Amino acid sequence: MNQSINVGLLGFGMAGRTFHAPFISNVPGLHLKKIKANREESIALARTRFPEAEVVPSEEDIFSDASIDLVVIATANPTHYPLAKAALQAGKHVLVDKPFTITSAEAEELIALAKEKQKVLTVYQNRRWDSDFKTVQKVVQAGLLGRLVEYEAHFDRYRHELKPNSWKEEPLPGAGILYDLGAHLIDQALYLFGEPLEVYADVQVQREHSQVPDYFEVALYFEGMKAILKAGMLVREQGPHFILHGTEGSFVKYGMDVQEENLKASRFPANTPDWGVEPENLWGTLHTTVQGLHYKGRLTSEPGDYTGLYQNIYKAILGQEELVVKPEQARNTIRIIELAMQSSAEKRRVKYS
Numbered sequence: 369m370n371q372s373i374n375v376g377l378l379g380f381g382m383a384g385r386t387f388h389a390p391f392i393s394n395v396p397g398l399h400l401k402k403i404k405a406n407r408e409e410s411i412a413l414a415r416t417r418f419p420e421a422e423v424v425p426s427e428e429d430i431f432s433d434a435s436i437d438l439v440v441i442a443t444a445n446p447t448h449y450p451l452a453k454a455a456l457q458a459g460k461h462v463l464v465d466k467p468f469t470i471t472s473a474e475a476e477e478l479i480a481l482a483k484e485k486q487k488v489l490t491v492y493q494n495r496r497w498d499s500d501f502k503t504v505q506k507v508v509q510a511g512l513l514g515r516l517v518e519y520e521a522h523f524d525r526y527r528h529e530l531k532p533n534s535w536k537e538e539p540l541p542g543a544g545i546l547y548d549l550g551a552h553l554i555d556q557a558l559y560l561f562g563e564p565l566e567v568y569a570d571v572q573v574q575r576e577h578s579q580v581p582d583y584f585e586v587a588l589y590f591e592g593m594k595a596i597l598k599a600g601m602l603v604r605e606q607g608p609h610f611i612l613h614g615t616e617g618s619f620v621k622y623g624m625d626v627q628e629e630n631l632k633a634s635r636f637p638a639n640t641p642d643w644g645v646e647p648e649n650l651w652g653t654l655h656t657t658v659q660g661l662h663y664k665g666r667l668t669s670e671p672g673d674y675t676g677l678y679q680n681i682y683k684a685i686l687g688q689e690e691l692v693v694k695p696e697q698a699r700n701t702i703r704i705i706e707l708a709m710q711s712s713a714e715k716r717r718v719k720y721s
Contacts, residue, residue, distance in 0.1 A: 370396045370397035371397060371686060372399050373397060373437045373685055374399050374401040374436045375392050375398055375399060375440060376402045376403075376404070376433065376439045376440070377389060377392070377402070377403045377421075377440045377442060378404045378427050378430065378439065378442060378443055379404065380403050380405040380423075381407075383443075383465050385410070386631045387442070387494060388440055388442050388492070389403070389414075389417070390631065390636040390637060390638070391637065391674050393638065394636070394637045394638050394678070395678045398438075398682055400418055400420070401433075401435065401436055402422045402423075402430050402433065402436065403418065403423050404424050404426065404429065404430055405423055405425075431454060431455060438460065438463065439455040439458075439461070439462050439463070440462075440463045440465075441455070441464045442492075443465075444540075445541070445547060446541050448464050448465070448468065449469045449477075449478065452464050452489070453477070453478060456478065456481045456482055456487055456489065457485075459485060460487065461681075462478075462482070462487065462488070462489050463490050463492060463681060464490075464491050464492065465492045466493055466698070466701075467491075467542060467548075467551040467698075467701070468698035468699065468701065470541045470542040470547075470702075472700075472702045475695065475698065479696065479699060488684050489695045490684075490693045490695060491693050491698035492693075493555045493559075493677075493697075493698065493701075494677055495552040495625075496555070496556065496559055496677070496692070497673055497674045497677055499625045499626065499644055499669045499672030500610060500621050500623070500624070500625055500652070500669060500672075503667065503670045504612065504619070507612065507654070507667070508560055508612070512616075512617070512658060513612055513613070513616055514614040514617065514656075515592070515615045515616075516613070517592065517593055517594070517613055517614055517615065518596070518611075519557065519560070519561070519593065519594070519595045519610075519612050520597075520608075520612070521596070521597050521598075521609065521610055522603075522607060522608065522609055522610075523552060523553055523598075523599040523609075524599060524603035525599075525600070525603065526601070536548065537579065537580060539579040543580045544571075544580035544581035545580075545581055545584060545599050545600070545601065546571055546581055546705055546708060549599040550584055550597070551701055551702075551705070553586075554586070554597060554701045554704045554705065555701045557597060558697060558700055558704070559697070561588075561595060562590075563720060564589055564595070564704075564720050566717045566718065566720060567587070567588060567707040567708055567719075568586070568717045568718075569584060569586045569587070569707075569709070569712045570584065570712055571583070571708065572584070574600065574601070574602050575602065582601040584597075584598070584599055584708065585597070585598045586704070586708045588704070589717070606623075607622075608621060609621050609624060610652070614656075616657045616658070617655050618655050618656070619652055619653070619654050619655075619656075620652060620653050621651075621652030621653075622652075623646070625672050626644065626646055626647075626650075626672075627643070627644050627673070630643075643673055644671045644673040646669040648666070652667050653667070654667040680692045703720075704720070707720060
């Protein structure tokens with residue numbers, strides 16, 4: 369039988385209700401015991417969707433509960449560090465939604481505290497379990513393009529109007545597209561290629577009246593290879609999501625992973641057949657030569673499923689599996705964000721350190 373691990377979820381806004389609770393409840397052995405929510409709408413929705421969980425008004429109701437093993441932090445970016453620190457000090461394992469922290473120094477402190485307390489600390493870099501990224505990972509690892517020379521990834525949206533009453537539009541620490549979508553793109557690149565040699569970035573505010581960065585282009589320079597990461601809020605006509613070029617060929621992929629749209633439409637992995645399976649029209653195009661054979665055609669996408677991240681956390685807590693999203697990797701992502709902001713301000717490449 370599966371050993372039960374009780375989970376306390378801090379926050380039941382967009383992140384908590386859409387990206388965390390459905391996947392916690394989809395893993396045998398994880399039991400969503402308490403949800404901290406304050407808004408009437410969130411409280412009502414939590415009670416409807418997860419009647420087995422107790423809805424509480426304070427994080428202390430979760431920290432002080434000795435039966436809770438894992439605390440999931442799905443709150444506003446500036447709260448990640450203090451809440452993660454408090455949860456670790458309370459003797460809990462901790463999963464923090466991305467971005468891990470605002471600064472790499474905060475990340476270092478949390479990593480040291482988790483080691484001291486001998487607790488699992490990880491970050492919700494769920495986009496490693498995207499269908500398209502898993503496909504890109506296989507293309508790269510299999511060497512289907514020869515020696516890779518350029519990797520380009522986009523995470524573009526069209527939202528020309530500012531979102532009302534959203535902390536994401538306020539000039540708070542950790543606000544803006546670089547900490548939001550950038551944390552995904554940077555994590556994916558570092559997961560594929562490791563730490564870069566240099567960083568160059570252009571970070572801008574493009575929407576009228578916006579108080580936070582809403583566009584970036586970050587270039588990561590590796591030995592013999594360049595990774596280009598771009599995101600913007602004024603991209604109405606979508607281009608490719610991934611573009612990879614190598615000495616033997618190219619791989620180009622349009623469209624985004626289908627999980628987010630399903631989640632927003634209240635379709636969840638537990639009750640949706642073929643969860644995370646992309647339709648054929650979203651498959652990428654591979655044009656290459658492998659072992660002397662020329663090939664050009666569609667490449668079936670790997671199925672995506674964010675459940676895999678929570679399955680890994682469950683097994684890591686039980687000591688059955690190595691943690692996939694290591695806190696040191698998440699710290700490196702924050703360090704890249706810091707260097708990208710420095711590079712953009714100084715208009716030059718900066719060394720990764």
